[in-house]
Amino acid sequence: MTTTPFNPPSIAELQARFRPVFARIAEGAAAREHTRTLAYEPIAWLREAGFTRLRVPPHFGGLGASVEQLFALLVELAEADSNVAQILRPHLGFVDRLLIDRDAATQARWLPLAGQGAIFGNATTETGGGTVGELQTTLVPDPERPSGWLLDGRKFYSTGTLYADWVTVVARTVVPGRADETVHALVETTAPGVERLDDWHGFGQRLTASGTTVLRQVRVVEDALIRFPRQQPTPLVAYFQLVHLATLAGIARALQRDAVAYVRARKRVFSHGSATLPKDDPLVQQIVGELASTAYLAGLVVRDVAAELGRIARVRVAGEDVSKAELDALELRTAQAQVAVAEPVQRAAARLFDVGGSSALAEDLRLDRHWRNARTLASHNPVVYKARSVGDILLNDAEPVYYWNVGVAAP
Template sequence: MTAHPPASEALAERFRPIFARIAARAAQREQERELAHDAVTWLREAGFGALRVAPALGGLGASVEQLFALLVELGEADSNLPQILRAHFGFIERLYAEVPAAQRERWLRLAGQGAIFGNATTERGEGALGRHRTALTRDGAGWRLDGEKFYSTGTLYADWIVVVASRPGDSDPVYAVVPADAPGVERVDDWRGFGQRLTGSGTTRLRGVPVADEQVLAIPRQAPTSMTAYFQLCHLATLAGIARAIERDAAAFVRARTRVYSHGSAATAAQDPLVQQVVGQIGAAAYLSAAATADLARGLGDIDRLREQGVPVPGERLDELELRVARAQVGVTELVLSAATRLFDIGGASALDEDRRLDRHWRNARTLASHNPVIYKARALGDNLINGSAPTYYWSVGVKAA
């Protein structure tokens, strides 16, 4: 990376016109379930995916703090987009945090050239907890990748897919990075969640996909890591963006509204103190969500700068950050879901018009809150506060052995 990131104002000038262009059709894309290929292309062409790549490798050299500030703005424009790119930015950050320097440059250079990375991690069905049925097996001088994944967020838009697989002789899963158009790769648009509908979070099938040695990254999964906090902070930035969109849409709806109720409190909705109170509460939720995101991004940025200086990151520092992110995830999720519900207190039946798609804010926030269920973050936080338990960094989904 670089010790001298670009000016935040320059980054804003570069990307805000694209965010505005994305926002202009966000409700329509949602209404028609039109995948956001155009929006991803605009961002790619402007270098958004290369934000965290050093200029020497073709990127913009942005800091962690700058990245998350822009993700909040992108989430305000259309919350599908930061979720689509979550795996991409997570892979870039993993290269810095967990991958030896000798293995990084190839992938960073590709990102600097505009490549987008998607994910294929989670498997459906009755697989054992903590195990991956997707397998990487030796095939001549290279490897063969076979399996099926779901929740492959961003992969429909990606040039490369980061696949988590089991490999003989490895106690931990490995990451196989394969071209999205490689022989044997099939990407299916079958995500049917009621929110985040355009993220491409469906099935990825892998049948005899050829993988070279240099496409395999073996990363130990025992020590504390900043990556858990990083991926959760991507969700928080998206939620903060949704809160800003709720604030924007609430104020615009009330400003333009001429109909009132006979038992209302003013001649117009804009002058009604009850409506003003609701919009003010929504604005407070948006502020607190963005402030929490910015605070945690500074924590991650400090850790990134320690690594850049070659200074070991203390485990206590990672524990503290992980617990702070858990607090924010619990609090911000409740704030944003409440704001998305209160949005409908400012108007009558016209606020329910499907052409407005105001319901997308609640649906999208609810979907983000369900990806890594908030109740388990709250439980882990409570266990720490009561019993001093350490945070859990590595999760998996599956069926527990009897």
């Protein structure tokens, strides 16, 4: 039997497919932000167009796009609406986690669902007084079903889960006589005992549904537990960080776009200005040039890291191992990229308002959303820690930190 060789789509073909959807999403972005209308429609448009299947291999129903193509498109989506790009971060990361870890049985279980359009959300982080590294969310054996489990816990920062069909819950198994084990439990978001709350209260990324997921006696079957390798070097940390950076790069492009549109349409000038039209004022031109330069730099950095991630992905798909030195270098590069991008984009988002007067503050424009969203993205993994890590690696040959936790330090 012969098989037809797969010809991967070109970036031009993918852009032609998705740019009309991105444009449609961009049209309503400011209004959704202003009225806090959750992005159910944009997510449905992207699912229908196949965006959620981008990285799924064709034999599982996906488009088979490369890592580089994914991140190029993600920047464009973030330019249209950074909330929507952030919503899909857990889903995109879950798909690539399956590809990175290369477990054939797990891929065969879950990638076909993604290929059919299923979206996966996230329930990882816990708030409150829990000890650093100790999960409060537990899985215990189900007394009524052999090989079954009961899941209980409460998560926050559950990005995208309101829009998802399945949620990946990080939990620890508790079995008498056995050591606890950290696993990923996949449950349907409509399963009995799963409650999703729209209680995200951050001032940015307001539409990402990054609030609470409550799990009460949720039944989980054994083959819905995934045991990913832990405490080993992985490209996945860089991948998840790059999603943030691609979203910041998209915000930078949106700043350039909105500044140009605002200035071109503006007729009013200040008496102490330098031209009869704002677009001819050298100071305004300088600001727009600075915004465009930040967008260029951010996009360049994302492409650089994506190229190395893509190379590593292809090596692993070919069945070859990637050395620790290569993964360490990738993690260092990604940390440097975060430091290089996060603060300049935030400065550009604040600088945007210098191109005009008080009319730039109009609620219907919602230009403030760019700064709020950039600031929120930069707060997820604080830049100061990444900058310190870079310095420690370069000065002391320190090991990159691939896994970290949040909680209360033990006394």
